[in-house]
Amino acid sequence: MAYQNLISELKDNILYITINREKALNALNKDTLAELADVVAFAGKTEEIRGVIITGAGEKAFVAGADIKEFSDYTGKQGEELARSGQDLVFNAIENSKKPFIAAVNGFALGGGLELAMACHIRIASENAKLGLPEVTLGLIPGYGGTQRLTQLVGKGKAIEMIITANMITAVEAEKIGLVNYVVLQTDLIGKAEEILNAIKQRAPLAVAAAIKSVIASINETDGYDTEIKEFGKCFETSDFKEGVTAFVEKRKAVFLGK
Structure with missing residues (x-):
């Protein structure tokens, strides 16, 4: 499949999705979200695919947030529709997929990037990863499930602290509070995800x-x-x-x- 903002490759029953906007720290703009919706739907209906790995291009960022310029002048109604559409077609679609999705977090996972990782079923982070939901610094709150999924993963107190301080946490702290499953060297990141999916591939x-x-x-x-x-x-x-x-x-x- 040919995309402008993603690299998609199917190998050994694993679909590899790389968000390929390295110069923009892989930020999620409208076009990228549309392509993600398409590839997630493809994964769901393709029997050959037994699992999915999502990562970001380069070594700096998984996804460093949404493309703020695109919605800087939105009305409330437009903002609500933006969140609802993204939730339905991408984030909820990943969480509700029959195929296991693993987020290989290779750097900054901020805002929509952390929300994307949290929609996946398993998260693995490289040692240099930084995670956070900085939306309140823009006068916003997370709109792609961040308030809900972070609370589910780490509990109410820690979720409220992270969201209303907008502070980033390290990969090590993220593992400690249950936000990520494993922390590994960046060179081992995809290999660890493959190790987990290869075990899953042996199951029914x-x-x-x-x-x-x-x-x-x-x-x-x-x-x-x-x-x-x-x-x-x-x-x-x-x-x-x-x-x-x-x-x-x-x-x-x-x-x-x-x-």
Whole structure:
């Protein structure tokens, strides 16, 4: 797939997405968000893809925020539509995807960049990464799920502190408070993400999708337990379940087909 602001590559069942606006510190403008919406939808409907890694071009930034100039003169209604559209087509689409998304945070993840990382299911940060939500310094608040997802990940007190002080935190602190899963050398960043996805690729795809859906339901739905119960039941109807049980009994490695 050819994009102007992204590099997209499918290799060994992993889709690699690189936000390629290095001179702008990979800031999210309208065109980049539209391309992200397209590639996220592509990942969801392409059976060959078993997982996705999102990172930024260069060594300075994952995504250093949104392109402020684009919305500097917006009305309230336009601002609300900007947030709603981005949420639906990109950030919520990533969180609700059946495919696991890993954010490989290779530098600054600020504002919309941190919100993008938080929409992913797993976050890995390089040692030089700095993370934060600086929107209040512009007279704004996070609009792509930042107030909600940060609270879910780190708790109310820390989320409020980070958002209303607008202070950045280091990768080490982010790992300490549960905002990122791992901190690694920048040279090891993509390799660590691949290591995790290669482990996931050995598991039953439909069960992986059901697990992701159930975990997200614990946050976003009234009764996540009911979602888990229903998804658990559906797993019994899959060929992968039969293969998994047979392989266990026969003491061999299961070969899952996603059916």
